[in-house]
Amino acid sequence: MASVNFLIRSSKQNDVFTARLQYFQDEALTFIEAKTEIYVFSPSEVLENPMLNGKKFWIKYKKYKGTDLHIKNIIVRTLNDQDNLRKYILNKFEAANFYDQDPTKNKVPSEVPTKFWLQSIIKEYYNNLKKREDVAALADTPLEILWHFDNYIKLKGKRLADRTILKLKDTKKILKEFEDFQSSIKGYDVKYCVNDVNPDFQFELEKYLSENKFYSHNTIAKTIKILRTICIYSRTYGIVLDARFDLVKLAYEETDVVYLSFSELEKIKNKEMPKRLEDARDWLYISCFLGQRISDFMKFNSKMIRKENDDYFIDFIQEKTNKKIALLLHPAVIEILNKRNMQFPTFMLDQEYNEQIKEVCQIAELTEKIEGSILTEVKENIWRNVKGIYPKWQLIGSHIGRKSYCTNFYSKIPTSLILEVSGHSEERTLLAYIGKKDNTNAKMIKNYYSNIDITKD
Numbered sequence: 001m002a003s004v005n006f007l008i009r010s011s012k013q014n015d016v017f018t019a020r021l022q023y024f025q026d027e028a029l030t031f032i033e034a035k036t037e038i039y040v041f042s043p044s045e046v047l048e049n050p051m052l053n054g055k056k057f058w059i060k061y062k063k064y065k066g067t068d069l070h071i072k073n074i075i076v077r078t079l080n081d082q083d084n085l086r087k088y089i090l091n092k093f094e095a096a097n098f099y100d101q102d103p104t105k106n107k108v109p110s111e112v113p114t115k116f117w118l119q120s121i122i123k124e125y126y127n128n129l130k131k132r133e134d135v136a137a138l139a140d141t142p143l144e145i146l147w148h149f150d151n152y153i154k155l156k157g158k159r160l161a162d163r164t165i166l167k168l169k170d171t172k173k174i175l176k177e178f179e180d181f182q183s184s185i186k187g188y189d190v191k192y193c194v195n196d197v198n199p200d201f202q203f204e205l206e207k208y209l210s211e212n213k214f215y216s217h218n219t220i221a222k223t224i225k226i227l228r229t230i231c232i233y234s235r236t237y238g239i240v241l242d243a244r245f246d247l248v249k250l251a252y253e254e255t256d257v258v259y260l261s262f263s264e265l266e267k268i269k270n271k272e273m274p275k276r277l278e279d280a281r282d283w284l285y286i287s288c289f290l291g292q293r294i295s296d297f298m299k300f301n302s303k304m305i306r307k308e309n310d311d312y313f314i315d316f317i318q319e320k321t322n323k324k325i326a327l328l329l330h331p332a333v334i335e336i337l338n339k340r341n342m343q344f345p346t347f348m349l350d351q352e353y354n355e356q357i358k359e360v361c362q363i364a365e366l367t368e369k370i371e372g373s374i375l376t377e378v379k380e381n382i383w384r385n386v387k388g389i390y391p392k393w394q395l396i397g398s399h400i401g402r403k404s405y406c407t408n409f410y411s412k413i414p415t416s417l418i419l420e421v422s423g424h425s426e427e428r429t430l431l432a433y434i435g436k437k438d439n440t441n442a443k444m445i446k447n448y449y450s451n452i453d454i455t456k457d
Contacts, residue, residue: 280356287401
C-alpha cells in the first residue's frame, strides 16, 4: 500500500518539509520525493523572530505529549497541513491507476510515478488551495462604503493623478459626514454599505448635501458620480449591489462658460497696467494661447523652450494626465516672450494669480454683466459657489486660459488638434467643457439637403 511521510531534508534551520511517497515496484518498496510548502515556522514568523529554528523544534517536539498550548498548536497546525496534502497525493496516486506491485495483488501498473509527477501534484494542490483562499477572502470583503474608498485608492493609486486621489478623499470625507449626520438623527451608529446605495439613499444624500452642506447641483452630481465609481468597482469582489443601483445617477446642469474672446485678449494685452500686475497680465494673456492648466503652464521657463527651424516648442508632461506633450508655441506667446527676452513671467501661487488677474480684467474694463458663479460665504465659515449676474472680471480665474483656448479655437482648427493640446480624452468631454453641442451630424444633414433636388422624385 502506498504511503506519504514528511521529512525535513534540508540543513537549513527553517526550510519546508519534503513529501516522500512510498510504494511497491518490482516487489520492492521504493519512493520518490518532492518539496512542499509546509513550514514549522512560516517565513513571516521567522522574519519577526530570526531566532526560531523549525528543524530543531520539529526534532524535539514532533511527538510532544506535554500541555504547553503554544507548542501543541504549532504541532497540530503542522500535522493538519501534512495530513491534508497526504490525502490529496494518495487520492491522485489511486486515480492515476498506479498499482503497488505487491505480490498479493498480482497487478501490473500502467506506468510508474516519477518525481516530476509528484511535483506537479503538489503544485496542483497548492494552486487549488490558494484559489479557495482567494474566494474565501472575496467572500469576507467588507461592505462598508468608506472601506471601499480606501481600497480603491490603495489599488489604483499609482495610476491616479494626485488631484483625482484628492477628489476621492474629499468625497469619502463627505460620506463620512453624511454617516455622522444620519447617526445623530437615528440615535445609533450608521455605517452605509455599497449595497445600500439605491434611489432612496440618493434622495437622503442629495437632501443632506443641498440643505446642510449648501452644495451646488453639479457638486452633488460629481459626488454621486464618484460614489457610483466606487460601488461599481466593489463588484469585482463578487458583491451584489442593490437591484435599483443603476437608477442612482444625477446629470450635470449646463453651466455658463466664461472665457476671454480674442478682442478681449487684445484689450488686456494693450492696456497699461501697474508694474506689480505685469506678470499676471502676461501669464493671463499667453495662457489663453497655451491651452494648459495652471499646474502645468506656471512651471514653464526659458530652459524648457526648444527651437526647430522657425518654430518654438515646450516639451513637458501634463501633471493631471501624465501625458507627454510637445507644445508648439503660438505666435502670440512668442510675441510676449520676445518682449521679455524669451523669459516667461515670474512664477505665481494660485491664490495670488487668481486675485491679480481679476484686477487685470477690471482695469481692462471687462465689466459686462454675465451669468456665472462666485465663491460666497453662505454661512459662517462655509463658502460655496453661488450663481448670479456679475461683472465679467469677477468671474475670471486660473482656469480661464485653457477654457479660452478651447473655445476660441474650436471649429477654427481640427478638434483632434485641440484635444492634443488641451489633454481632453475625447471630443464629447471637450464639448461639455466649452458648453458646445456636437453639431457634426447636423452639418452632414445640411450637406445632403443641399444636394437633393426636391422638385423631382
